[in-house]
Amino acid sequence: MTLPTHVRVVIVGGGVIGCSVAYHLAKLGWKDVVLLERKQLTSGTTWHAAGLIAQLRATKNMTKLAKYSQELYGDLEAETGVATGFKRCGSITVALTDERLEEINRQAAMARSFGVEAEPISPQEVKQHYEHLNIDGVTGGVFLPLDGQGDPANIAHALAKGARQNGALVKEGYLVTDIHKEGRRVTGVTWEGKDGQTGSIQAEHVVNCGGMWGHQIGRMADVNVPLHSCEHFYIVTEAIPGLTQMPVLRVPDECAYYKEDAGKMLLGAFEPVSKPWTLDIPKDFEFDQLPEDFDHFEPILEAAVERLPMLADAGIHTFFNGPESFTPDDAYHLGLAPELDNFWIAAGFNSIGIQSAGGAGSALAQWMDEGQKPFDLGDVDISRMQPFQGNRSYLFERSKETLGLLYADHFPYLQKKTARGVRRTPFHAHLLERGAVMGELAGWERANWFADQGQEPKYEYSWKRQNFFDNVAREHNAVRSNVGMYDMSSFGKIRVEGRDAEAFLNYVGGGDFSVPVGKIVYTQFLNAKAGIEADVTVTRLSETAYLVVTPAATRLADETWLRRNQGDFKVVITDVTAGEGVLAVMGPSARKLLEKVSPADFTNAVNPFGTAQEIEIGMGLARAHRVTYVGELGWEIYVSADQAAHVFETLYEAGRDLDLKLCGMHMMDTCRMEKGFRHFGHDITSEDHVMEAGLGFAVKKDKPDFIGREAVLEKAEKGLNMRLLQFKLTDPEPLLYHAEPILRDGEIVSYLTSGAYGHHLGAAMGMGYVPCRGEALADVLASSYEIDIAGTRVKAEVSSKPFYDPKSERVKA
The missing domain is CATH 3.50.50.60 (FAD/NAD(P)-binding domain)
Known part of the structure; x- marks a missing residue:
């Protein structure tokens, strides 16, 4: 044919x-x-x-x-x-440590908020579901009755x-x-x-x-x-007499999964250090397998024979090694x-x-x-995905880790170990010298927290308070009470310029960009349903040029959104992220510090909140943007990459007298949580209506034509179905991360979109959307709320306004 x-x-x-x-x-x-x-x-x-x-x-x-x-x-x-061959045989995941038990119990709680049936079970109940299992060392499990195999x-x-x-x-x-x-x-x-x-x-x-x-x-x-591609191993036993249909079994602490199939047992592995195969897959590869490597698989098998004693007497019918593809x-x-x-x-x-x-x-x-x-x-x-992530050497190194991560402990703040150090900000070496503990996002090495003198600068993971908890608390309190400085260079910077720049941004963005040079506009790019495609600040640099600042992880997506909606507008869109380093100077003493290093006027009269100005700083030049993501008086200092080191040294030395504290990304997250600032990808996404996200103030509804306008006006007329609210636990001990179920008057109604510890307010905090169709806000807030943390319900205060500085008086001081 x-x-x-x-x-x-x-x-x-x-x-x-x-x-x-x-x-x-x-x-x-x-x-x-x-x-x-x-x-x-x-x-x-x-x-x-x-x-x-x-x-x-x-x-x-x-x-x-x-x-x-x-x-x-x-x-x-x-x-x-x-x-x-599809069968709903159920699945069981068992834990062999208290940390893993916490993880799977949190997953079970999350499942309930997503409408998935998941039942935490004791070691004895695990045994009842899976009679062949040796439960020595088992701390508990979770049973999902509707899972299956095919x-x-x-x-x-x-x-x-x-x-x-x-x-x-x-x-x-x-x-x-x-x-x-x-x-x-x-x-x-x-x-x-x-x-x-x-x-x-x-x-x-x-x-x-x-x-x-x-x-x-x-x-x-x-x-x-x-x-x-990576090599992926499993064995299939000979037929085992009397073996009947069993649930799928996962023992992630031993990197193993088990599946009964036609009276045989399949044992597969997701080992911690895997074997990359090749990027150049032969075009003739067809129903093929890779050479056996029994030495590589043997540690998994040894543990499996202890865990499932029937395997000791079962012959191996097939030892299989086949390639599968893994992403970074x-x-x-x-x-x-x-x-x-x-x-x-x-x-x-x-x-x-x-x-x-x-x-x-x-x-x-x-x-x-x-x-x-x-x-x-x-x-x-x-x-x-970032362009560099297609690099062959990068993919080879990262793939050694990603296969095993499927069954690794999924601790909060877990950092990848492989293929690191590709993207470094101009301040990287300065921060490392001063105790920075780096995390990675979109390939960027970012200071997440700072180790104290004599403290090992590395993560020690847990579901409880991790080893950096007190460090972040001190950074948090420095920003709240004095002054802190942190590196924001990784945030995306997209220059939009040309004769139609103003008209184009007024079409693609919800805010009003017909503003004076130096004005900063906080707004969103919306889709046709008024869902949030990007959360940005836009600074007017000149009559024909603007700087769009985006989260590091979404820089490419946001640039792509601009290009796809460019139409006939005469503009040039350029990624300039790497051209400038950015230092955020935040806290009540921020103005005092900047006045020590620059002759510029940082008063409210000349440089009010939401404006930028060109400044001299030390012996260099920079641009000072008066904005904040931590809810304090502060500036983001944009400096060309060639002068970045000098500006860092100037600020750091001048800050000694003020007890300036270097801070990391974890501090930024805990502070923004207290202030109720949204995090794109968690609290606001393409399916969250900008009005229901509480960001209607950033959209100028009277503009004649912008993407999402009709959906904004319709929601304003018909009312909200959901509200994004803030929650603060009444017990200072438990921790929140994200996806914990929200209970309203005893019933699960939603889940947290993000969570962090509010060090100034003294409790874990979170945000989440709560259904509210036809209800007044006062009625929504009058209910009783609890958060389900790994099966334990914890009472929570609720607010539609930030718990910290609700009138933003500190920001505008």
């Missing part, structure tokens, strides 16, 4: 995710859907997947997608006639058949050899058939579902898809490539492809069909 020459979409790759995307697009009524698989369906990774299907993920929307997968696979067999290859074949039944063309033996582009759009692909034929297809969209080959396929289109942050890649406007990604599934593929395929299909995300997908949106 000759392939068509013009289609609506070409999907590259016939693993489970490619089949899912084809299935869901066809179900949405898309015609001319073509899936091209270089060999046979499932022949890359899907065929040898373990087929574990869990519902609970780390966030609400990832859980929503996993739950959808499970429901879909339960119905596919009836729809297509292809047996998927046949990975048949699930993919069922999706492919469903796609065909709805009109899609699924073709095996067609290798995509090139992808064609014009400007920011792909125009089609070139293919080579197994019989040597070649041809091309024009396409309105191309979807990269290439799995391990996803990186290479991306390179054909000059698109960055950071992932790397252990989250898969989904969505529209930042570099192009019609090239989509669904790849890099980090050994959870079977449980993810149904939901991911559905979400991507909806996004393609509607032209906007169906809900927040920030956890997996490909635009979170």
Whole structure:
């Protein structure tokens, strides 16, 4: 059969995710859907997947997608006639330490707020569910009765058949050899058939579902898809007499998972230090496996024989080593490539492809069909990846760690160990010399906290108070009572300039940018539903130039949003992040410190809150922005990279007399929590309405035309369905991180979007959306609230205003 020459979409790759995307697009009524698989369906990774299907993920929307997968696979067999092997056999995760028990109990609490059935169970109850388990050392477990397992290859074949039944063309033996582009759009692909034929297809969209080959396929289109293959090991025993269907068992403290299948036991491993394979996957790789490495797997097996004594007498039927792809942050890649406007990604599934593929395929299909995300997908949106993360050496080093992180303790503030030190701010060495303990975000090395003299500058992780708790408290109190300084250079800086700069920003942003030079505007970029795509400050530098400052993690996504909405506006958009270092000087004594090093006037009369001015500082030049993310009097000092070291030394030396304290990112987070400042990606996302987020003040509703205006006006007329509120525990001891359930008058109504300890106010604090349709604010606040922390309910005060300095008098002092 000759392939068509013009289609609506070409999907590259016939693993489970490619089949899912084809299935869901066809179900949405898309015609001319073509899936091209270089060999046979499932022949890359899907065929040898373990087929574990869990519902609970780390966030609400990832859980929503996993739950959808499970429901879909339960119905596919009836729809297509292809047996998927799907069984709801349940799953058990057991803990062997108190720290792991805290983690899984917190996960169980989170599950309840996401509508997932999860039951904490004792070691004895674990034994009742899983009779073969040796429970020596087991501290507890969590049972999810609706989790399951399935046949990975048949699930993919069922999706492919469903796609065909709805009109899609699924073709095996067609290798995509090139992808064609014009400007920011792909125009089609070139293919080579197994019989040597070649041809091309024009396409309105191309979807990269290439799995391990996803990186290479991306390179054909000059698109960055950071992932790397790793060796993944499991064994399958001979048949074990009397073995019946068991729940899926995970023992993360021993890096192991167990699955009963047809009277045999499968034991798989996510070892702490994994074996990267290659970035250049052979194009002829098909239903292949990698050489055995029993020495590498042996420690896992030794522990497993102790944990499941039946294995000691069971013969090994199969010792399998197959490659799977892993991304730098252990989250898969989904969505529209930042570099192009019609090239989509669904790849890099980090050994959870079977449980993810149904939901991911559905979400991507909806996004393609509607032209906007169906809900927040920030956890997996490909635009979170930085350009350097496609570097071969980086991917090789990072992949040694990411496989094992699936089963590592997921402690709060856990930092990656591999592939570090790539991006350093101009102050990096100065901060390290003074005790900085670095964390990493988007590749940036950032001072998270400062060790005291004689204290080892490293993290000691726990779910309780970690070793830096008191250090951050001192940094926090320095900013609240005196003066602190911290490095903000990693925050994204995007210059928007040109004759239409003002008009363009007034269209793309909710605020009013028709302001004098030197004025700083805090606002959001909204989508058509008035969801928040970006949370930014914008400083007018001249009549034709503005500086947009964004969170470090979303710089690329925010720049991409600007480019995609540029239209016919005559503007130039430039990333200038690395060009300037930024030091934040914050606290009641901030003005006093700056007056010691600069002749500039920092009074309210000349430099009120929300304005910037060019200044001399030491022997150099800088720009002082009077804004704050910690809720105190303060300035962000922007200085060109060549003068950054001098300005740091000038401020640090002048600060000695004032007892200036160097501070880190953890302090910034604890202070912003007390002040009720939102954190993008947690408290505000693309599916959170700007009005319900309490940020209506940052949107100028009377502007004639801006993205999201109709949705803002509609919400103003109809009223809020949700309110983002602040919570403060009445007990000073427990800690909050995020996703803890919120109980209103004894019933779970929501969960915390973020949490941190309020060192000045003396208790853990959090934010979360509470349903309020048809209710007055006073009635919402009059209720009794509790937060569920690992199964324990803790009373909480609630407020719609910041608990700290609600009138912002300190900020404007």
